Amino acid sequence: MEETISLQDIFRTIRKRAVMIISLTVLSIIVAAIISFYVLTPIxxxxxxxxxxxxxxxxxxxxxxxxxxxxxxxxxxxxxxxxxxxxxxxxxxxxxxxxxxxxxxxxxxxxxxxxxxxxxxxxxxxxxxxxxxxxxxxxxxxxxxxxxxxxxxxxxxPALLPEDPSPVKPNKMLNIAIATVLGLMIGVGLAFLLEYLDTTVKTESDVEELLQLPIIGLVSPIDDKDLVQTSPEVRKLRK
Structure with a gap:
């Protein structure tokens, strides 16, 4: 049971921080492409x-x-x-x-x-x-x-000069692939770090873990429209 909950937490964290993870990955790819194509000297x-x-x-x-x-x-x-x-x-x-x-x-x-x-x-x-x-x-x-x-x-x-020589360095596609992996690793790592540092109480499980007490009941959220429709007294009070 603990393993299932742990996997659920992992997927929940990744889904929650998906935008940040994707953004860091795309940023890493862009930086690697700029450096490989425009900064590094071809060899x-x-x-x-x-x-x-x-x-x-x-x-x-x-x-x-x-x-x-x-x-x-x-x-x-x-x-x-x-x-x-x-x-x-x-x-x-x-x-x-x-x-x-x-x-x-x-x-x-x-x-x-x-x-x-x-x-x-x-x-x-x-x-x-x-x-x-x-x-x-x-x-x-x-x-x-x-x-x-x-x-x-x-x-x-003897060495010969080809008509259209291609450089052996840098390996642009390899650099981009490495940047993609690094971007994913950094994004996922940062997502779990932020999740670990986030101590706010959001769910009933957080309350149970914080107080070390079992939960005996939950209060469902009530919409204001439903409250008005089912409570004439509230309508009078608002008038």
């Missing part, structure tokens, strides 16, 4: 792939050489984002940023046991993201021969 991404593989004149690759290349990839991932590479990228593209700022825009990764390294760049301008990705790969291919005395890096797939 574009471009990626290029680098193949780490020692060139062989006899067209044969030994297993030990493959393992060596795989072990070198972790080192290469660090070298790609090092100032030795990025400083030359900044110089070639005439970028107005530091090597640390550029490193924050670059992500280097590779699948497990894969000799292909993915270099992804995020930037506010789509064409600049493509330029940075391709230039980083080119500079790395050139400098690795000087730094490591090896020639086992080839550009497998």
């Amino acid at each position: 574009y991404q471009a990626s290029t792939q680098i193949l780490v593989n020692q060139q062989k004149t006899d067209q044969q690759i030994q297993t030990t050489e493959i393992q060596t290349n795989l072990q070198l990839i972790n080192t290469y991932n660090v070298i790609i984002k090092s100032p030795a590479i990025l400083s030359k990228v900044i110089e070639r593209l005439d970028l107005e940023m530091t090597t640390s700022q550029l490193a924050n825009q670059i992500t280097v990764s590779n699948a497990q046991n894969s000799q292909v390294v993915d270099v992804s760049v995020q930037d506010e301008l789509a064409f600049r993201a493509v330029d940075i990705a391709n230039t980083t790969a080119q500079v790395f291919q050139e400098q690795i021969q000087v730094l490591m005395k090896v020639d086992n890096v080839n550009i497998l797939s």
